[in-house]
Amino acid sequence: MALSHNEALNVALVLTEALPYIQRFKGATVVVKYGGNAMTDPELEHSFARDIVLMKTVGLNPIVVHGGGPQIGDMLKRVGKESEFIDGMRVTDSETMDIVEMVLGGSVNKSIVNLINQNGGRAIGLTGKDANLIRARRMTLSKKDAAGEDISVDIGQVGEVAGIKTDVLELMFKSDFIPVIAPVGVGDDGASYNINADLVAGKVAEALKAEKLILLTNIPGVMDKNKKVLTGLTTKDVDALIADGTIYGGMLPKIACALDAVRNGVQTAHIIDGRVPHACLLEVFTDDGMGTLISNRLPKKA
Numbered sequence: 001m002a003l004s005h006n007e008a009l010n011v012a013l014v015l016t017e018a019l020p021y022i023q024r025f026k027g028a029t030v031v032v033k034y035g036g037n038a039m040t041d042p043e044l045e046h047s048f049a050r051d052i053v054l055m056k057t058v059g060l061n062p063i064v065v066h067g068g069g070p071q072i073g074d075m076l077k078r079v080g081k082e083s084e085f086i087d088g089m090r091v092t093d094s095e096t097m098d099i100v101e102m103v104l105g106g107s108v109n110k111s112i113v114n115l116i117n118q119n120g121g122r123a124i125g126l127t128g129k130d131a132n133l134i135r136a137r138r139m140t141l142s143k144k145d146a147a148g149e150d151i152s153v154d155i156g157q158v159g160e161v162a163g164i165k166t167d168v169l170e171l172m173f174k175s176d177f178i179p180v181i182a183p184v185g186v187g188d189d190g191a192s193y194n195i196n197a198d199l200v201a202g203k204v205a206e207a208l209k210a211e212k213l214i215l216l217t218n219i220p221g222v223m224d225k226n227k228k229v230l231t232g233l234t235t236k237d238v239d240a241l242i243a244d245g246t247i248y249g250g251m252l253p254k255i256a257c258a259l260d261a262v263r264n265g266v267q268t269a270h271i272i273d274g275r276v277p278h279a280c281l282l283e284v285f286t287d288d289g290m291g292t293l294i295s296n297r298l299p300k301k302a
Contacts, residue, residue, distance in 0.1 A: 018285040026059035028211035033201035035067030036218045038274030045115055051280040052178060053121040061173045064180045065204060067197035068108040075103050087141060092156040092194045100194045104182040112180050123178040128185040134200060135163040136185025136193035159185050159193025161200060164207035202257040209265040215254055216274030221292035222247060231293045235259055238294055258294050269294045
C-alpha cells in the first residue's frame, strides 16, 4: 500500500533527524539492560530485537545484558521451591543457583539470541562464565538485629562484579556479532554467582568505556514530585534529587548503577520505558529522545 504524501514526508523527516546521530555514534558501544515488561510482551520483544539489529546495521556496537527474575521464580515454583528475598536480593543456595544458571544461561538467553537472529542480526549468547567474562565475588549483606547491632546475613551465591574481561566482547565486535550476556559470574574458587543484571550492564559499560548505558525499566524515567519526567541531568543534579527525597526506594539501585557508570568513563546513562515500542531507537536517534538521560556533562541532546 502506497504512503500518502504526508506519511511519506513524515518518514523522510524521521530518517533525516536520525542521520546526525547515526554519523555521531558510528563505532560507539551501547550497552542495553533488557528485562521487565519488554521481555514478556511478544510485540515489544520483536520491537526490541529490531532496535538492536538496526543499531548494529548502522555501525554501532550494541551489547545486551538481560535479567530473568520472573522466569527464575516460575521455574522454582515448578520444582516446588519457594523464592526467598532479603532486601530485594534472591537468596541463592546451591540448588537455586543451578536453576538460575539453567534459566538465565539457557532458556532466557537463547530465546533473546533467537529473537535477534530472527530479525536479521547475528547474536551470540554468553554467560559470565564463558572465557571468564564476568569475575565475581560473594556479596555481603548487613542488617541490624533487634539490638540495633550490624550483623552479616548469608544470602548464598549472590555476587557482585569483581572484574570484566573485555577481549571476547571486542573480538565479537570485530566479527560483526551481537553479544547477549546472562548475568552469571564466576568466582576465584570456580563457584557460580547470581548477579543483578543492572550491575552487570553498568560494569560492562564501564569496562568498555561505552558511549551509552541504557537501562530499560517499567516506568517512564526519573520523575519529579509532580510526576514529570526529568532528563538532561548531571550527576550533581541526581545527587540533589536523592538528597531531597525525589528519588527514593526501588529506584535508588538503578540510579546508583547509572551514576557509577557515568563517573567511571561511560558518556551517558539512560533510564527509559521498555513498555514503549522502539524505545531504544527513540532515545538514541531522535532529538527529543525519551526517558531520563544522565551525564557528567551537559549533553548535546536533552
